[in-house]
Amino acid sequence: MQGSDTHFMQLAIEQAHLSPPVGTAYCVGAVAVDHEGRVIATGYSREHPGNTHAEEVVLRKLGVFVGTGDGRLGGMGITVYTTMEPCGQRLSARLPCAERLSKANLSRVVVGAREPSLFIKDCIGTDHLRAHGVTVDYLVGLEEAALAPNAHLFAK
Numbered sequence: 001m002q003g004s005d006t007h008f009m010q011l012a013i014e015q016a017h018l019s020p021p022v023g024t025a026y027c028v029g030a031v032a033v034d035h036e037g038r039v040i041a042t043g044y045s046r047e048h049p050g051n052t053h054a055e056e057v058v059l060r061k062l063g064v065f066v067g068t069g070d071g072r073l074g075g076m077g078i079t080v081y082t083t084m085e086p087c088g089q090r091l092s093a094r095l096p097c098a099e100r101l102s103k104a105n106l107s108r109v110v111v112g113a114r115e116p117s118l119f120i121k122d123c124i125g126t127d128h129l130r131a132h133g134v135t136v137d138y139l140v141g142l143e144e145a146a147l148a149p150n151a152h153l154f155a156k
Contacts, residue, residue, distance in 0.1 A: 005081070008033055009112050009139050009146070011042070012081040015054065016149040019045040026115070027149035028084045030054035032062060035077025035107075055086050055097040059104055079108040081139075083146040085115040088124035098125035102132035110137050112146030118153060 008031050015029025025045060032041040043057025052060075058080060086097035086109065101109060115123035126136045147154075 004033075004037055005110055005137070005139050006142065008039070008079075008081045009083070009110060009142050011039065012054075012083050012112065013142070013145050013149070015042050015044040016083045016146070018047070019054070019149060021149075021152045022046070023153070025051065025119070026084055026153070028054040028082060029149070030058045030080055030082040032058045033079045033081065040078070051094075053087065053097050055080060055082055055101055059100055062104075077107050079110060080106055081110045081112075083112040083149070085111050085113070085123050086125040086129065087115065087120070088126075088128050089120060096125070096128075098128040102129055102134055106134055108135040108137065110139055112139055113143040114138075116147070116150075116154075 012029040012031045015031065016027050017029070019027030019029070021027055028045045030043045031039055034040050041058045041061040043054045043061060045054050046052060047054070047057045048060065080101060086101055088098045089096050109129055111126065115125065129136050
């Protein structure tokens with residue numbers, strides 16, 4: 001872990017709080033940081049039309065549309081901080097975030113909390129990323145803050 005990981009995860013948590021709460025999806029925030037420690041993109045769930053996930057929004061802002069993607073982020077040392085484990089499968093027919101991130105050839109993904117089993121029983125997002133050569137780190141100590149934007153889902 002790097003000393004700046006906590007700072008960037010806190011920025012991702014701020015993004016997650018911008019997500020419009022709905023009863024059928026999580027509120028997640030994501031931040032992309034380049035190899036020099038500069039924030040180059042931010043995103044949150046449903047920021048763009050079409051039930052977009054935070055990681056998907058970040059990749060779009062970086063100009064990577066993974067459905068047609070070319071993996072052009074490889075070798076650039078980009079790290080994505082996400083408040084929740086990237087989805088390994090989606091209930092819709094859309095491409096899961098873990099697959100989008102691995103196809104983009106990111107260097108590293110830092111996760112604030114594992115995906116709870118509210119919608120998908122066992123999230124396999126980090127397993128997918130690691131199997132495709134992406135370094136995955138969990139940032140211990142911010143799990144509660146990372147999940148806080150989803151309090152509306154757990155209050156039932």
